[in-house]
Amino acid sequence: MxxxxxxxxxxxxxxxxxxxxxxxxxxxxxxxxxxxxxxxxxxxxxxxxxxxxxxxxxxxxxxxxxxxxxxxxxxxxxxxxxxxxxxxxxxxxxxxxxxxxxxxxxxxxxxxxxxxxxxxxxxxxxxxxxxxxxxxxxxxxxxxxxxxxxxxxxxxxxGEFVGVYYNTDAFAAAGLQIPTTYDEFVAVLDAFVAKGITPLAEAGAEYPLGQLWYQLALSRADRQFVNDYQLYENPVDWQGPEFTYATDTLQEYVENGYIASDVSSVKAEDAGVSFINGTAPIFVSGSWWYGRFVEEAGFDWTLRAFPEATLSLGSSxxxxxxxxxxxxxxxxxxxxxxxxxxxxxxxxxxxxxxxxxxDPADITDEKSAELIATFNGILDDDGLSFYPDWPAAGFYDVIVRELQGLVTGAQDAATTNANLGAEYEEGTADFR
Structure with a gap:
């Protein structure tokens, strides 16, 4: 991803x-x-x-x-x-x-x-x-x-990493501040919903939804969890606190109106464009969008690490x-x-x-300096945690499919995690 x-x-x-x-x-x-x-x-x-x-x-x-x-x-x-x-x-x-x-x-x-x-x-x-x-x-x-x-x-x-893009003009118009804690993040989501705005640009037909899901798991995880999941050091508990929280919370995001109800059919390009055109004020995705937003977004925006997370999606x-x-x-x-x-x-x-x-002193572009400072902050915390589809060949398609089943209501969180776990175990058997 x-x-x-x-x-x-x-x-x-x-x-x-x-x-x-x-x-x-x-x-x-x-x-x-x-x-x-x-x-x-x-x-x-x-x-x-x-x-x-x-x-x-x-x-x-x-x-x-x-x-x-x-x-x-x-x-x-x-x-x-x-x-x-x-x-x-x-x-x-x-x-x-x-x-x-x-x-x-x-x-x-x-x-x-x-x-x-x-x-x-x-x-x-x-x-x-x-x-x-x-x-x-x-x-x-x-x-x-x-x-x-x-x-x-x-x-x-x-390098590359996933963070949270915020439309700062939209925040100012709504009388809101960029969140620095997860509680503040949720309060902002609620505030936008109360104004009739779906706050999160998301895509369930491609990678962004899986990135948000994995980031939610990382918010309850530590480096050992990452090593177990990505490097096969120990068995992964798919009904444990990390994935249970991530899948339950993602389901709540849809139920609470933080994510559009038709997210399962939305592609990454559509999600990115919904941020670019100002429809959605928040987008959780990667630094690879940064240059495009600089060129195409007609408003002030910023990129921050996911609030209060010590681990973030990303890699070299x-x-x-x-x-x-x-x-x-x-x-x-x-x-x-x-x-x-x-x-x-x-x-x-x-x-x-x-x-x-x-050398930070060599970065003369203000927007680029902001991007690099955010990345360096993640590196300083040893926070890069790779991507959820990396452990097994074909696991990207599994994540997309299972999260689509979750957000459409075709299956509950426990079933989603059980299905993901079964596919993960099969796909990583040769490495363990």
Whole structure:
């Protein structure tokens, strides 16, 4: 449930091992791969994205400092995901590429030996000192591909998180203050309902509703709960206080009018637009909406962490990974190091991204500084808790389906949790 296409996070194990596309169609020629002075680089960020702007500058710095040439190929997310197994097991592998974090993505490649254990490079360049513990989790994997292991298989240089967007103009018009406690948050929801306004922009046909549900569970959880749920350290109690509270409370949100009664058919885009056009004054979702709201929302707004929560949905961004068959690994490490420099991190931060190692003094855009300060506050609390669909392949669709059943009244909270628990147990059996 990360970014704008959340289901892509884990439902790729089969696709990674399937011959979905011909190698020649996506890998390009490999004639230059043996050139010791050429870095072959792949990523899939759009040209106008904060990351692409930063990495384009990094390419110029790299070429100037090393005298090497960067052979960059922009791939689509789907190209890399669908053909990774085949391409990386051949001499067509690049030297460095962006790849999705998570057990069934980067973890799968790590467990099959297709990407390099870069632990020595991490020590040499000191990257661990620049990454908070919860950011490191998605970069390190065990022998069987479970994140949070001992070996480094990637480096992230941006992050993402879920918080609460507030339309401050709407709050001012209603005579309300931005809440700082959960009780105040609920009081605000009640106040808007009393004025005939449905306060929460939500979407039950896609990821936002599941994010709110998981955030409610996190509000009653601790780090051990996250480790049990995401890293399989101990059994998860699906009738325990965390999930019971989350599912009961979500049902109450619908009953109390905090969420529209037709939420089960609403998609993420519709929810985001309802915040942009001022229909709903509150939206619980991710930092990936931030740049769009800057461009399109015609009112003053702010993003805060969920009130009183010490744990928040979020993670590192995607990873730089070095294929095991890379011809020029040392060049890859040099390039990664440049992307971690403060001046490159500042480009991410000043263009609507969330850098992981920026100097706050380098962030000159006021809105961006607010975003990064919120993210850094979550990091300071070791609060990043990943996404609810990560533990098992296909679990995103299960969460959407079961929460739709809950909010439409087709099933009660206990049944919803029982169904979720059964699917979770089945999907994670191989890891426990």
């Amino acid at each position: 990360a970014r704008n296409t959340p289901s892509r996070t884990l439902a790729v194990v089969g696709a990674l091992s399937a011959a979905a596309l011909a190698l020649a169609g996506c890998a390009g020629g490999s004639g230059d791969s043996a050139d010791s002075n050429t870095l072959r680089l792949w990523h899939y960020e759009g040209e106008d994205s904060a990351m692409a702007k930063a990495w384009n500058e990094a390419i110029e710095v790299f070429e100037d400092e090393t005298g090497a040439t960067v052979e960059f190929e922009q791939k689509s997310f789907e190209q890399i995901q669908k053909t990774a197994s085949q391409v990386l097991d051949s001499d067509a592998a690049p030297d460095l590429m962006e790849f999705n974090k998570g057990n069934a993505t980067a973890g799968f490649l790590a467990s099959t030996g297709l990407i390099t254990d870069i632990s020595d490079a991490v020590d040499e360049y000191g990257w661990a000192d620049k990454l908070a513990p919860s950011l490191q989790t998605t970069a390190k994997y065990s022998e069987d591909g479970v994140m949070g292991g001992d070996a480094w298989y990637g480096i992230p240089n941006y 961004g995607n990873l730089w990974v070095v294929p095991e068959n890379a011809a020029n690994k040392e060049l890859a490490y040099e390039f990664i190091d440049i992307t971690m420099r403060p001046e490159i991190q500042a480009i991410i931060g000043n263009n609507g991204g969330v850098p992981v190692a920026a």
